[in-house]
Amino acid sequence: MDEQLTDGYSEPCGQCAAVNWGVSDEGQFFCRSCHNVIEKTREVVDVNTLHSKHSRISQITRPKKKRPENEREWMICEGFQFILKHQAKALVSLGVCMKFETEVLWNFWKRYLQNTQQAFTRNPVYTPRFMVFMKSQSDSESNAQSEQSYHTEVASEMSEEMSVSGYSSEAPSSVCSGSLDAVVYQNMKGTRMHNLMTMPRTLALCYLALLWVREAITLADLLRMVSERCVPYMNIHEAFPAELSLFGKDVQFFNVRYLPSYSLVHKEAVTLARILQLPSFPTVSKDCLLHPFPLTVRYLLEANLPNDLHVWVHKVIRQAAMGDSSFLTFEPSKEKPHLLRYDIQAVAVIIVTLKLLFKLDDHVEWKLSEEAAKKKKKKLFKLKKWFDVVQPVLEQARKREEREEAQRQWGTTKPFIxxxxxxxxxxxxxxxxxxxxxxxxxxxxxxPEQSSSLTNPHASFHFSWGKEEGSDGPSMYKKRLDCTLKKDGFKYLCNRKYWHPELRLCPRRTCGDHFSKIEPSLPRMYVWVLDLFSFILGVHQAEVHKEVLSVERRFLKRNHQPKIQWTLTSCKNKKKRSKTATHVVRKKTRVLDENITGV
The missing domain is CATH 1.20.5 (Single alpha-helices involved in coiled-coils or other helix-helix interfaces)
Structure with a gap:
């Protein structure tokens, strides 16, 4: 059969020099030995134009193939629904309650499909009828005749687009592969395009459902599970059933080339909450593990800090009014909904407390540590010893994470066509x-070696502190603080000066957080603390620093504004911005009254 199709073509292959030619479905010649495709195509004589000498065509026009029996017609939203189902089952297997999958996430998904008019509606977005309706809404002055002509035009365009993708509008069963609405899904514009589901939005929807059931899984935990492949995200198309065939334009919707960042998923979660038109979320009370009181205990244990520090953390949270349910609960119905970053906020409160106690200015913290060492009491917390214990463990953990990332298999067993x-x-x-x-x-x-993240079960903590075998170092949980003094029966801080960078908010969309500019001028100890907690959360240092500034604004403004020497400069002038960002840390300090030590 191949000899008849090739018409005795006997030229050797340019790559393997073999003479073993075949003809593809498109009429192109290819070498059966090395699969090299050449530009030659089969020449077919058109029967209707036999009277013409120049009546040869370069390609064969074949009828559209029918879809195989093991495949069926499917939509893009069905693919995302399959992904969400697998992600929900993975989270339930990790300990999330069944209510998360069966009630919350499923109802969120149905609400999303209905609000975006992709399903559960009489007029789906991918039909010509919907496109005519959108045209009539934008152009109210058009008459019935022009609307009817537009209906015919859109219908013809839809049939042409489906024929290009391998579909036939007259016979839906006559298909090649891929989804039915890939072309329409791709060509949507305006607000409809911004409402479409994407791979990062699947994680954002899962995070909203976790937040609704008040599970003790933060956004940083969810992204870490994705990175460790405990929650399916990378190459998830390999788990697609055989009846959902990915081909052509479907690839761009499900092809994942990198893991999403924390800020991206957080932003998509706020956008999805607005699309879903969700009511106020359940209250984040003190018994909820997302509340800063229990959440800060977790990160104190993770960073190997003493338990006595949590007393001061409580005071900072209380006086900054960050423990109120009205502040912590997410309300999408507001004009500008604000979804708190609970994990980064808890870490920021700990850093502010460390600055209150030890100042972290490359001088006071070491002086206090030396004074504590002179007392020769084993139960006292020494910041220098804490640094010496945590620093090598942090470096080893970072190298181990980089090694696992390099050994991770990013390839797929089912390549995209x-x-x-x-x-x-x-x-x-x-x-x-x-x-x-x-x-x-x-x-x-x-x-091939498998990374430990793939062989070992998921753990909530990066480090293990204690005297047991396999621990990273000695625990300082029961150490006592010696950075305070007693006066008239009240405890005061030894550190009476509190420094912070510029706290004035910059204009939105015109100014950033300036962290890259002020980072060289920041105290190295403060930068190291930012580095430690940013590694624990898996975010950038700028994200943690931004949240620290937010906590400082609330804490200083609410309690000590009349007693602070405010010498703020504006960030509106871009010419003065670099000078302000570079010298503000060293030259401008805020002297607090002694009453701040009684927080």
Whole structure:
């Protein structure tokens, strides 16, 4: 059969010099030995134009293939629904309550489909009827005749788009592969495009559902589970059933090339809450593990800090009015909904407390540590010893994480096929890569190592402190603080000066957080503390520093504004911005009254 199609073509292949030609479905010649595709195509004589000498065509026009029996018609939203189902089951297997999957997440998903008019509606967004309705809404002055002509035009465009994708509007069963609405999903514009589901939004929707049931899983925990492959996200198309065939334009919706950042998922969660038009979330009370009181205890244990520090953390939270349910509860119905970053906020409160007690200015903290060492009491907390214990463990953990990231397999066993022309090349590249991998394994005589994050179960803590085997270092949980003094029966701080960078809010969308500019001028001990907690949360230092400034604004403004020497400069003038950011830390300090030590 191939000899008849090739018409005795006997030229050798340019890559392997073999004469073993075949013809693809598109009429292109390819080498069966090395799968090399050449520009030559089969020449077919058109029967209707036999009287013409120049009546040859360069390609074969074949009828549309029917969809295989094991495949069916499906929509893009069905693919995301399958992903959400697997992510929900993974979270339930990790200990989340069943209510999260069966009631909350499923109801959120149905509400999203209905509000975006992708399902549970009589007029879905991918039909020509909906597009005509949108046209009539934008152009109210058009008459019935023009609307009817537009209906016909849109219907013809829809049929052409579906025919290009391998679909037929007359016979829906006559399909090749892929989803039905990929072209329409891609061509949406305006607000409809911003309401479409994406891969990062699947995590954002899961986070909103976790927040609704008040589970003790923060956004940083969720992203860490995704990074450790405990929650499916990367290469999740491999788990798609055979009836959902990904092809062509479907690839751009489900192809994940990187893990989303904390700020991106947080922003998408706020956007989804606005799209879903959700009511006020359940109250975050003191018995909820997202409340800063219990959440700060967790991060104190993680950072190997003493339990006595939590007493001062409570005072900072209380006087900054950050423990009120009205402040902590998320209300999407507001004009400008604000979703708190509970984990970063808890870490920021701890850092502010450390600055109140030890100042963290590269001088006072070491002086206090030396004075505590002179007393020769084993139960006293020494910040220098804490730094010496945590620093090497932090470096080892960072190197281990980088090594696991380098060993992680980002490739997929089921490559994406974007077009039929590239199918042979993609499959060949995949076969060659797999063959080389097997050869290298035989050459090294060793199996590929699996990262510890894939072999070990998920753990809530990065570090393990204590005297047990396998612990990272000695625990300082029961150490006592010696950075306060008693006067008239009240405790006061030894540190009477509190420094902070510029606290004036910059204009939105015109000014940033300035962390990259002021970072060289910040005290190194403060930067190291930012680095420690940013590693624990898996976020950038700028995110933690931004939240520290937010906590300082609330704490200083609410309690000590009349007693602070405010010498703030404006950030509106861009010419003075760099000078303010560079010298504000060293030259401008806020002298607090002794009463601040009685918080």
């Amino acid at each position: 974007t077009s039929l022309k590239r199918k042979s090349a993609v499959l060949k590249k995949r076969r060659v890569a797999k063959h080389l991998e097997q050869k290298f394994q035989k050459f090294t005589d060793s199996a």
